[in-house]
Amino acid sequence: MQLMLDMDGVITDWVRAAHRIHGREHLLEDGYPYLRGKYNWYRDDPRWADMTLEYFWAAMGEGFWENVVEWDPSGKLRLSQAEAFFGKENICIVTGPPPCIQTSTAITGSVRGKWKWIAREMPDYTNRVIFTHEKQWLATPDRTLWDDSPNQVKKFKEAGGNVVLIKQPWNFVEM
Numbered sequence: 001m002q003l004m005l006d007m008d009g010v011i012t013d014w015v016r017a018a019h020r021i022h023g024r025e026h027l028l029e030d031g032y033p034y035l036r037g038k039y040n041w042y043r044d045d046p047r048w049a050d051m052t053l054e055y056f057w058a059a060m061g062e063g064f065w066e067n068v069v070e071w072d073p074s075g076k077l078r079l080s081q082a083e084a085f086f087g088k089e090n091i092c093i094v095t096g097p098p099p100c101i102q103t104s105t106a107i108t109g110s111v112r113g114k115w116k117w118i119a120r121e122m123p124d125y126t127n128r129v130i131f132t133h134e135k136q137w138l139a140t141p142d143r144t145l146w147d148d149s150p151n152q153v154k155k156f157k158e159a160g161g162n163v164v165l166i167k168q169p170w171n172f173v174e175m
């Protein structure tokens with residue numbers, strides 16, 4: 001069994017970094033401030049209505065992905081659990097460039113920055129990274145996707161893969 005391991009929201013704390021780069025880290029001071037289970041808080045929450053999606057994503061260049069993004073609080077634990085279960089040699093990082101700004105600058109910035117982050121923080125994985133949003137293309141019956149995106153999980157499962165939705169406040173409502 002091989003693991004296709006998402007980066008943002010699973011290994012890294014992209015949500016906090018996105019708030020930091022836009023000077024809104026205070027929103028997270030008292031815990032998660034948005035409606036739980038709503039994945040696209042930056043599109044849906046009125047506190048972000050003053051910012052266009054283009055502006056939101058344009059702030060995230062190479063330096064953001066390399067240096068502002070930090071480990072998710074549970075990221076190292078998830079990675080060690082994944083390595084214990086699947087074996088390091090069976091794990092591949094699968095991550096996408098920003099979905100909104102499909103310019104070469106934004107894409108090369110995110111790819112270069114993310115790769116540098118991996119080289120620094122997870123050097124064993126520098127040769128096992130796939131950059132794509134179309135994660136379902138990698139789905140097979142002997143592959144599992146760990147991802148925090150309900151949409152990615154749904155598409156991967158429909159394409160014949162196994163999935164685990166990594167629970168986060170933006171994809172899960174506590175009953």
Ligand SMILES: [Mg+2]
Pocket residue numbers: 006007008009010147148149
């Ligand atoms: Mg993710």
